[in-house]
Structures are given as C-alpha cells and as structure tokens.
Amino acid sequence: MKTSLLISTYNSKSYLKAVLNSIRMQTVFPDEIIIADDGSSDGTAEMLINLKDTFPVPLIHVYQEDNGFRLSRIRNLAVKAASGDFIIMIDGDMFLTQNFIHSHIKNAEKGVLTQGARVKMKKELSFRVKDGYEFPNLFSWGIKGLRYRKHAINSPLLARIFTSTRNDIKNIRGCNLAFWKQDYESINGFDNDFGGWGREDSDFAQRLVNNGIKIKHVRCGCIGYHIWHTGNSQENLDINHELLLDTIKNKKVRCNNGIDQV
Secondary structure, three states: OOEEEEEEEOOOHHHHHHHHHHHHOOOOOOOEEEEEEOOOOOOHHHHHHHHHOOOOOOEEEEEOOOOOOOHHHHHHHHHHHOOOOEEEEEEOOEEEOOOHHHHHHHHOOOOEEEEOEEEEEOHHHHHHHHOOOOOOOOOOOOEOHHHHHHHOOOOHHHHHHHOEEEOOOOOOOOOEEEEEHHHHHHOOOOOOOOOOOOOHHHHHHHHHHHOOOEEEEOOOOOEEEEOOOOOOOOOOHHHHHHHHHHHHHHOOOOOOOOHHHO
8 A cells, every 4th residue: 555645735845844843753754745735835846846855755746836725626636646546635724643644544445435533733732733842742832722632642552442444534634634546536536616615525525425435533543633823714615615515406526627627
C-alpha cells in the first residue's frame, strides 16, 4: 500500500510550516505529501522549495490560481497528482500526533472511509504550537472543553474498543479523512460545483455511502490538533446545502463536475 498525505492550504504559510514540522516527527512517514494550494500568494511556494531538499519524503506542490474558495477543485487536482492508492487528507491547520500516519494505516480497510479525530485548541495554545514552543497532548492547557479533551486520548487499545463503523455522514469532517483513491475516482471525487465554505465534505461522504462505502469513526487514534484561526465566510452555505440535499434526495453517486473535469 502506497500512502499519499494531502494537505489543503490557502495563504497560511506559518500554519502549514507547523503542520509539516509535525510530519517530520511521525513514527511512520507517508510515501509522499501533496500540498493542495488554493492560490496562495504569501510565499508558500518559496517555503516549500526551501524545504524540499531536507524533507524526509517528497513534497509535491499542486497550485491553482486564486479565484475564490475552490477547495473541492484543488483537492481533485491534488488527488489526480497523487501516486498513492491510499489517501490521507487533512487541512493545513492540523498539527498531527506522532503516530498519526501509522494510526491511519492501521485503520485502513477496503470499502471504508476513515474519519479521524479533531482536537480544537484555544488561541493561546494554538499559537504556542504553531510557533514551535509546545507539542500538544491530552494534558495541554488550552484544549477547548471536555469534549475535545476526550478526543485527545491516544491509545491503540482504546481505539479498538471505541471505534465504530456506520453508513451515515453524521460528524463528517474533511480536515481529517482517509480513503482509497479507487473509491474516490468511482464517485468522480469532490464536486467542483461547491464554491465557498461548507457541505463539500458531507456531499463527498454521502456519495461514497450511496456507493456502498462505510464510514469508520476512529476514537483514541488518528488524532489531529486544530490550530485556531478566524473562520471562513459562510455566504455560500445555503447554496451548498441545497446541493447536498439534492445528493441525499436523489441518492447520487457520481457528480457531474469532479476530478474528471479538472
């Protein structure tokens, strides 16, 4: 099994650098890293060029022009560039636990989409982590509430007990997903018709479910810590929600404007 780690980013060079630093500390490395860049102009490309020669695995920068929030399209371009048959997908603000890649590989199953855990950090802890002063863990001061504190429990034994597999899209978060490239291509990937923030992850997962794929929610493993930042505009949310409702109502599997159209 060859593993590609896909990281989406937009004008967040310092966050991306922190994420890449967490990848350097992995117990198991992915075979390659694909940076899905939605039009950054903050020096991200130059930073990646400087890192390439010393990074432990190949860094591949996939870029599209800045024409608004086009996360679905840049993810499709990144998956098209990936050579791995198993894709781990995160956002560029997710600081990874040291066994993150290993945990995703251990949880990989044919016919299954894997949902990893997200631990939200408050602003102060986020900045300490981003600036390299702290490696977050269960006991870090600044995790956002008991719910996310529980998500920070990292135990292979407890993961086997509490992980569940379902066929619904409840609690889907695109910031920490893993899937087989073959399954991705069978539904034509993400729907490029989704513009702006919201519901593109749910639509993607729903079409996989409609195609017979189950969703595994890993507990106590596959943990990423979300670095605080201001939120994205939600002005397109209502339009995107209608697209999702159409997928649910009509049990759509393939979108008409996906990876084959980029």
